[in-house]
Amino acid sequence: MNEKLSPKREAYNAIARALIYLCAGITVLLLVALIAYIFYRGLGNITWQLLSTQRSALKGTIGILPNILFTLYTVFTALVIVLPLGIGAAIYLNEYAANQNMVRIIEGATETLTAIPSIIYGLVGMLFFCQKLGLQSSVLAGSLTLVVMILPTIMRTTQEALKTVPASYREAAVGLGATKWYTIRTIVLPCTLDGVVAGAILAIGRIVGESAALLFTAGTGYVLVTNYFEALQTSGGTLSVMLYVYVSENGEFDVGFAIAAILMILVLAINFATKLAKKKLKRIG
Incomplete structure (x- = not known):
């Protein structure tokens, strides 16, 4: 009562x-x-000419097709590299690491990395990836810089998701004779899809919205490159970078708001597609 x-x-x-x-x-x-x-x-x-052409100083026209492609290239490249690294590191820290002092040190380091301003990442990325490794200003250099930026986010979200899986699931699998890796792959990871997807969405949002770090590393190129592997070696401005360029340097506010609307549509579409993929993976699992 x-x-x-x-x-x-x-x-x-x-x-x-x-x-x-x-x-x-x-x-x-x-x-x-x-x-x-x-x-x-x-x-x-937003016009068809804006979406389907590239910027031309001779014709006096503005097109953002190269920048849309550069944005997709950057998102894809960064995620392909960071997801295996982040998820693998989280699995090791949560499932395999025996030294808890080392785990606490790594967790503290990742939390500190999330608080570092993005412009510092851009400066370090320019010095290391662009100059030290000789990648110059390119999509690959920008993507690698973003990998360092978003790796802590993927690690922490995945690790917290792993901690929510009941220990009884692991004990029951071991009791049935399953190996540790088989238990993680078939039982633990499917239960953490929500956390992994949440981390991926946060990472995509940061990649799409990042401009300071990419100004230093990826540049502001607007030449149309349809070959993915060629684009990795090309200087390319993402939509957020070009929004800054058009508004702050050129005073093109109409183009800036058009790019902002496209960014919103792109982020919403990627989030929707990611959630659909999560449901598909759950059904398969």
Whole structure:
């Protein structure tokens, strides 16, 4: 039987509940207002010429097709490298590492890395990847810099997801004669798909929205390159970088809002596709 609360306590609970709903409502309204304003200012400026051509100083036209491709190239390259590294590191730290002091040191280091400003990553990436390794300003150099930036995010989200898997699952599998790796591959990892997908979405959002680090490492190129392997060696500006260039350097606010709307659509589409892939993997598992 539930104990009846005093009128004073009920009033406190009602006020706290109202404040929570108010904060949640304000957050949702701000998000909806931001997206609506970007779409209102940007969708009307999106034309087929803008999407299907490249920028030409001779013709005086603006096209962002190369930058859309460079954005996709950068996202794909960074994820292909960082997901195996981040997930593998999280599995080792959570499932195999016996020295807990070392685990705590690595966890502290990854949390510190997430707090470093992106422009510092860009500076280090320019000195190491572009100059030391001789990659110059290229999509590959920018992608490798982003890998270093988002690796802590993938590691921590995956590691926290692994910790939520009940120990009884592992014990039951071992009791049935399964090896440790077989247990991780067939039981533990499928239970952590939500965490892995969440980390991937956060990583994609940071890649798509990053500009400071890529200005130093990937450059602001706008030459159309359709060959992926050739693009890796080419200087290429992503959509977020070109948004900065068009707005801050050229004063092209209409183009800037068009690019912002395209970025919103791209992020929403990638998130939707990632969730569909997660459901597909769960059914297969």
